[in-house]
Amino acid sequence: MEPVRLGLVGIGKIARDQHLPAIAADGDFVLAAYASRHGRIDGVQGYHDITEMAAACPLDAVSLCTPPDGRYQQALTAIRVGLHVMLEKPPAVTLSHIAALEQAAREAGVTLFATWHSREAAGVAPARAWLADRTITAVRIDWREDIRRWHPGQEWILGPGGFGVFDPGINALSIATEILPHELFVESATMDVPEGRASPLAASIAMRCGDAPVQVEFDFLQTGPQTWSIEVDTDAGTLRLAMGGSILQLPGEDETTQPDREYPRLYARFSELIAAGRSDVDVRPLRLVSDTFLIADRRVTEPFAV
Ligand code: NAP
Numbered sequence: 001m002e003p004v005r006l007g008l009v010g011i012g013k014i015a016r017d018q019h020l021p022a023i024a025a026d027g028d029f030v031l032a033a034y035a036s037r038h039g040r041i042d043g044v045q046g047y048h049d050i051t052e053m054a055a056a057c058p059l060d061a062v063s064l065c066t067p068p069d070g071r072y073q074q075a076l077t078a079i080r081v082g083l084h085v086m087l088e089k090p091p092a093v094t095l096s097h098i099a100a101l102e103q104a105a106r107e108a109g110v111t112l113f114a115t116w117h118s119r120e121a122a123g124v125a126p127a128r129a130w131l132a133d134r135t136i137t138a139v140r141i142d143w144r145e146d147i148r149r150w151h152p153g154q155e156w157i158l159g160p161g162g163f164g165v166f167d168p169g170i171n172a173l174s175i176a177t178e179i180l181p182h183e184l185f186v187e188s189a190t191m192d193v194p195e196g197r198a199s200p201l202a203a204s205i206a207m208r209c210g211d212a213p214v215q216v217e218f219d220f221l222q223t224g225p226q227t228w229s230i231e232v233d234t235d236a237g238t239l240r241l242a243m244g245g246s247i248l249q250l251p252g253e254d255e256t257t258q259p260d261r262e263y264p265r266l267y268a269r270f271s272e273l274i275a276a277g278r279s280d281v282d283v284r285p286l287r288l289v290s291d292t293f294l295i296a297d298r299r300v301t302e303p304f305a306v
Contacts, residue, residue: 004084004274005032007059009050009074010066011039013154014088018117019065022263028271033057050074054081061111061274064088067154069161072097075112079104084111086270090170090286091115093161102281112279113270116174120265122258123241123248127232128179130250134234136180139207139214142229143172144222147201147306155306157199164199166289168228169218173285175230175245182210184288189296194304201304205292 006029008015020041023029033045035053040046047053050062054077061084064071068090075085075092079101091114092098098114105112118124145168147157156162163170176184185208191200201221207214212233228244237251249255273280 001028001275003028003030004060004271005030005058007032007050007053007057007062007083008034008041009036009053009062009064011036011041012065015039015065018263019063022267023063025264026267026271029061029267032059050077054078054083059083061086061270063270067156067161068093068163069156069159072101075101076104079108079110079112082108082110084113084270084274086113086115086266089114089116089174090163090167090289091281091283092286095283095287095290098281098283098286102279105279109277111270111273111277112281113266113273114281114283115266115270116171116178116282116285117262117266118171118174118245119178120262121175121241121245122261123256124175124178124245126256127239127241127245127248130239131179131232131234132181134181134236136182136209136212136232136234138212138233139176139180139209140231141172141176141214141216142227143169144217144219144227146222146226147220149226151306153306158194158197158201158304158306160198162199163289164193164197165201165203165218165220166199166292168220169203169216170285170289171244172216172218172228172230173288175241176209176214177282177284177288179230179241180209180232184209184214184284186288186291186295189292190299191292191296192299192301194301196303200298201301203292203296205296207288 205216
């Protein structure tokens with residue numbers, strides 16, 4: 001089979017850190033073009049935006065690495081000209097946007113892949129398998145990182161549709177919805193939103209998974225050790241996932257870890273979906289964020305500069 005001619009859109013942190021190396025190492029794809037207003041990739045044809053790129057360059061697919069706000073229009077533009085589309089997380093700002101994209105992709109006969117990179121972390125699949133026939137009694141999710149360390153200058157993240165602390169936090173929800181054997185429901189929440197901003201710097205959420213309470217803490221002001229962990233208490237002991245799902249500890253066993261293969265796995269999956277003529281869109285993590293935004297008690301905190 002000829003490699004898929006791919007256009008990469010939004011040449012920022014994640015495009016450079018993860019997408020470019022994963023694409024370069026995957027023989028099923030060739031990077032044919034990119035669209036970015038400021039980013040440059042040596043030796044690859046660049047365009048200002050996706051409309052210009054799709055009109056000028058023969059492509060089979062695009063991968064969108066832009067912030068979530070605006071991604072709906074970019075994805076729709078690509079689908080309407082018959083391109084397969086891979087979306088960074090979160091897949092869209094609203095649930096109706098992602099539903100409209102699913103329908104447009106179905107009508108156009110193209111693949112839509114809403115990625116959740118954290119689900120590809122090494123500990124996630126074995127955690128899911130281990131939890132499948134356990135009784136869950138309690139879950140604790142702690143996702144605490146320093147916005148200034150990981151997102152310097154990303155003003156969009158605290159704007160409307162920027163998700164705030166839910167930008168990393170949705171990764172935890174993507175893992176939880178993947179490994180827990182029952183659906184999650186939001187029961188109550190508080191969110192801290194800095195004055196003059198639209199999206200929160202912190203959130204505390206009470207959820208439920210079957211009969212088990214699930215306590216979720218998201219914090220964007222964590223200095224010192226950074227924490228991306230999920231603990232699941234069961235009738236057979238406590239399962240722990242740490243470092244975003246890359247470290248797994250089962251009760252009574254040593255920690256296990258593997259080299260990071262999240263983005264190579266995402267591109268391998270995109271290639272399989274295109275070959276099979278299928279889409280993969282799971283909105284459950286986005287639905288939990290949306291429910292939290294609807295139900296949360298919002299506290300306005302002091303102004304904050306990213
Ligand atoms: P970023 O560094 O700000 O890069 C985003 C790029 O998108 C920018 O370089 C910009 O390129 C383009 N863009 C288009 N419209 C934009 C707008 N209205 N505002 C700002 N930039 C715009 O962001 P990122 O960290 O790569 O994150 C992008 C997406 O990847 C997010 O959905 C995020 O959740 C996801 N992600 C990020 C990470 C991470 O570690 N940073 C990890 C996993 C997933 P031009 O200005 O040149 O057009």
